[in-house]
Amino acid sequence: MGKLAVYKYVAMMFLIVQIIVTIFTFEALFGGDVNPIGHSARAMLVYILPLLIVANVLLLVYWLIRRRWIFAIIPVVTIACSIPYMGTLFQIRNVDKEAESQAGLKIATYNVAMFGRETSGFKALDILAEVRRQKVDILCLQEYNETSGDKKNSESYKEYFPHMQMGRDDMVIFSRYPIKGNKTILFDDTNNSAMWADVDVNGQVIRVFNVHLQTTGISRTMHQAAKMQMQNYDISNSRLLSAIFGNYTLGMYFRASQATIVANEKRKSEKPCIVCGDFNDVPYSYVYNTMLGNMVDGFKECGSGFMYTFRGAKSVRIDYIFHDQSLKGLTYYKGETNNSDHYPVYMKIAM
Numbered sequence: 001m002g003k004l005a006v007y008k009y010v011a012m013m014f015l016i017v018q019i020i021v022t023i024f025t026f027e028a029l030f031g032g033d034v035n036p037i038g039h040s041a042r043a044m045l046v047y048i049l050p051l052l053i054v055a056n057v058l059l060l061v062y063w064l065i066r067r068r069w070i071f072a073i074i075p076v077v078t079i080a081c082s083i084p085y086m087g088t089l090f091q092i093r094n095v096d097k098e099a100e101s102q103a104g105l106k107i108a109t110y111n112v113a114m115f116g117r118e119t120s121g122f123k124a125l126d127i128l129a130e131v132r133r134q135k136v137d138i139l140c141l142q143e144y145n146e147t148s149g150d151k152k153n154s155e156s157y158k159e160y161f162p163h164m165q166m167g168r169d170d171m172v173i174f175s176r177y178p179i180k181g182n183k184t185i186l187f188d189d190t191n192n193s194a195m196w197a198d199v200d201v202n203g204q205v206i207r208v209f210n211v212h213l214q215t216t217g218i219s220r221t222m223h224q225a226a227k228m229q230m231q232n233y234d235i236s237n238s239r240l241l242s243a244i245f246g247n248y249t250l251g252m253y254f255r256a257s258q259a260t261i262v263a264n265e266k267r268k269s270e271k272p273c274i275v276c277g278d279f280n281d282v283p284y285s286y287v288y289n290t291m292l293g294n295m296v297d298g299f300k301e302c303g304s305g306f307m308y309t310f311r312g313a314k315s316v317r318i319d320y321i322f323h324d325q326s327l328k329g330l331t332y333y334k335g336e337t338n339n340s341d342h343y344p345v346y347m348k349i350a351m
Contacts, residue, residue, distance in 0.1 A: 011068070014062060014063075018059050022075070028048065028049040031046045031286075032288060036249075036256050036286055037257075040252065044252075046285045056075040060075035085284050088288075088307075088317070089317060095304050096330070104349050105351050106349075107347050108131055108344055109139075109142075109344070110140070110335075111141075111278040112127060114143050114144075114145040115145050116340075118148065120148065130337055138174070138175045141210075142170065142211075142277055143340075145170065146172075157174055161174035163199075165179050170191075181197070187254075187261065192212050192215075194209060194262050198271065207272070207273045209273060211277030212280075213258045213281065213287065214254035251280070252281075256290070259286070259290040262275070262291060273323070273324050281318060291322065297320070299332050302329040302330060319343070320345070330349065
């Protein structure tokens, strides 16, 4: 009787854990539908959604081993409902090797991290060589630095990209096609911004958005904490965690507001749009859903494999290319260059 009581107790504990994990998973799946301002706890669950899905898989294995078929239905349903989310990170499809040779518009987005602020211009030229090799037609750069020592990077780029439009400070769009109009979109209380340029592609004008939304602030907080510790200041774990949480929450609020501004600007356009850039946020978040709207996520349409675009300690997808439903994607992939803490993202669109 003692062993049976223990067995029932353990099974009950696992069932309680399963219910909690399931509730959190569904809250996370729909957390991106609510503005994080006023719903920060629910919005934050989106960021641990991969862990929640893994927890559901482990619990499913447990129920199958225990042959508790009825309880196994719970994680099966939960995992099935998570498939659309998983599709934003991983796609199983055969890559069409002939797609790159089809006629179309090749666009790329890349956060170049100020080219490492190096003065030789080597990184800028290395990136230019790579985008030429990829036969890019429109290049959207974030954290762009115009000067490398006494040289202007745009002078190096203009032979391949004869058309260029600067946004605010570190935002630029290079194009092999004429630019017919443009606008810089400023955000309050931040150096981040967005812009758009109307590009005339053989008579068809497409509005290309280049976006750089608010950063999380975690790296800055960790750097400041390390600096204070070197100066013999006492930094407790609780204070550090509180600062990290505060900065991340504040960044989340900023990004939500900025995404709404860009989405409203996009709705005004009568031209087909392509939206790309560094959103500093994960799929299924409020920012992702707001920026996507009724557009098409290029990776879900024609990407393959596991997609992540940040080269830091956490492999997350925060750089995107979306397009109007009137356009059709052919290829979507990330580059493997190591010139920044981000990877470049490439997409070819049929024209």
